[in-house]
Amino acid sequence: MTRRVSIFGATGSIGQSTIDLIGRDPGAYEVVALTGASNIDRLAADARRLNAEVAVTCHADRLADLRAALAGTGIEAAAGEQALIEAADRPADWIMSAIVGAAGLAPGVHALRHGTTLALANKESLVTAGPLLMAEARAHGATILPVDSEHSGVFQALAGERIEDVERIVITASGGAFRDWPLDQLAQATPEQAATHPNWDMGQRITVDSASMFNKALELIETKEFFGIAPDRIEAVVHPESLIHALVGFRDGALMAHLGAPDMRHAIGYALHWPARGDIPVARLDLAQIARLTFRPADEVRWPALRLAREVMRTGGLAGAVFNAAKERALDAFLARRIGFPAMAEVVEEVLTRMSSEAGLASDRLNLDTVRQMDHLARVRADDVIRERQ
Ligand code: NDP
Numbered sequence: 178m179t180r181r182v183s184i185f186g187a188t189g190s191i192g193q194s195t196i197d198l199i200g201r202d203p204g205a206y207e208v209v210a211l212t213g214a215s216n217i218d219r220l221a222a223d224a225r226r227l228n229a230e231v232a233v234t235c236h237a238d239r240l241a242d243l244r245a246a247l248a249g250t251g252i253e254a255a256a257g258e259q260a261l262i263e264a265a266d267r268p269a270d271w272i273m274s275a276i277v278g279a280a281g282l283a284p285g286v287h288a289l290r291h292g293t294t295l296a297l298a299n300k301e302s303l304v305t306a307g308p309l310l311m312a313e314a315r316a317h318g319a320t321i322l323p324v325d326s327e328h329s330g331v332f333q334a335l336a337g338e339r340i341e342d343v344e345r346i347v348i349t350a351s352g353g354a355f356r357d358w359p360l361d362q363l364a365q366a367t368p369e370q371a372a373t374h375p376n377w378d379m380g381q382r383i384t385v386d387s388a389s390m391f392n393k394a395l396e397l398i399e400t401k402e403f404f405g406i407a408p409d410r411i412e413a414v415v416h417p418e419s420l421i422h423a424l425v426g427f428r429d430g431a432l433m434a435h436l437g438a439p440d441m442r443h444a445i446g447y448a449l450h451w452p453a454r455g456d457i458p459v460a461r462l463d464l465a466q467i468a469r470l471t472f473r474p475a476d477e478v479r480w481p482a483l484r485l486a487r488e489v490m491r492t493g494g495l496a497g498a499v500f501n502a503a504k505e506r507a508l509d510a511f512l513a514r515r516i517g518f519p520a521m522a523e524v525v526e527e528v529l530t531r532m533s534s535e536a537g538l539a540s541d542r543l544n545l546d547t548v549r550q551m552d553h554l555a556r557v558r559a560d561d562v563i564r565e566r567q
């Protein structure tokens with residue numbers, strides 16, 4: 178029986194790896210929707226190759242280009258934010274959520290409302306609105322499968338275990354591009370230098386977030402929201418080899434580690450074939466050749482984003498939406514060379530401070546509207562802070 182699948186963020190790094198896996202077994206899948214943003218040529222080419230029902234770009238002004246690229250194929254073209262939601266409302270068995278940023282939230286929530294299994298790479302959904310996402314899944318009997326490699330690792334280590342036996346969860350971090358840089362040189366770091374990752378090949382934004390550890394900060398919050406574990410039981414540790422992705426510690430002292438090559442096709446494939454395992458074309462680890470695995474503490478002075486994540490987890494409510502939105506604007510400003518690398522964390526901290534008295538920040542009245550409003554407000558505040566610094 179074929180499975181109906183959609184891929185949100187199909188033109189990105191995770192989207193393309195997902196297409197790679199699906200394309201290896203075309204008879205097994207019927208592709209419903211593929212979505213992208215600016216890369217119309219790739220979106221149209223993949224929609225043709227996989228014979229998708231509909232291709233959607235989030236940019237309303239690119240509809241004519243997408244239509245032209247799909248002319249004569251019978252594949253529908255659609256554009257704009259609403260079109261993304263309509264694509265998520267189309268019946269499907271499995272949806273990959275791999276849009277980057279807070280824009281991934283609304284389509285994911287809509288997919289869950291139809292009981293669709295959601296393979297979740299878009300960690301920003303859990304950071305901005307974790308309780309909402311988990312409640313929608315519960316209410317509609319939908320399954321969320323983590324795709325972030327650390328969370329996929331935890332999920333696999335937890336198979337057959339009881340969550341009440343878990344004492345701690347440890348997620349690993351490579352340390353990113355500036356792991357070994359002297360602290361006083363970070364102010365000179367360029368976007369190009371920040372966008373090279375020692376081990377993983379990922380989209381530009383998440384690669385820079387790895388260097389600043391904002392990625393790990395988002396992942397600490399993601400861990401709390403997805404597994405429902407108290408923040409003081411969640412740790413990050415620097416592991417330069419990126420071979421252990423996560424560890425789960427149990428109350429009897431056992432520590433279960435998940436190891437694998439740094440290739441996202443493992444976690445994507447796990448979510449695609451779950452609860453079975455598929456034949457995923459990732460390298461097998463040769464432990465004797467690897468010889469040693471090393472660890473270092475995740476230094477909160479070098480990476481203040483980790484400290485900020487703890488503050489966000491303590492506050493709860495809409496603090497995650499503020500944190501993520503401020504981080505997205507600070508990242509934009511760094512990429513545009515308007516602020517330096519260490520200033521990203523300073524901007525986010527300042528936005529959190531200014532908004533700490535904002536009505537409803539810690540409120541648990543989470544819905545798509547309150548999240549969108551808080552996200553918008555935090556972006557405005559972040560832009561203020563960035564402007565004031567110049
Ligand atoms: P990319 O930047 O490579 O791809 C992002 C995708 O989202 C592209 O399809 C892009 O379209 C689309 N997009 C961009 N902006 C919008 C928007 N405003 N609305 C709708 N679609 C948009 O990102 P990655 O694949 O690296 O990451 C995707 C998600 O997965 C992120 O949440 C990331 O944190 C997470 N993740 C990624 C990992 C990785 O290895 N890459 C690992 C773990 C998690 P286009 O390209 O056409 O402009």
Ligand code: MG
Binds near residue numbers: 325326327396
């Ligand atoms: Mg990760």
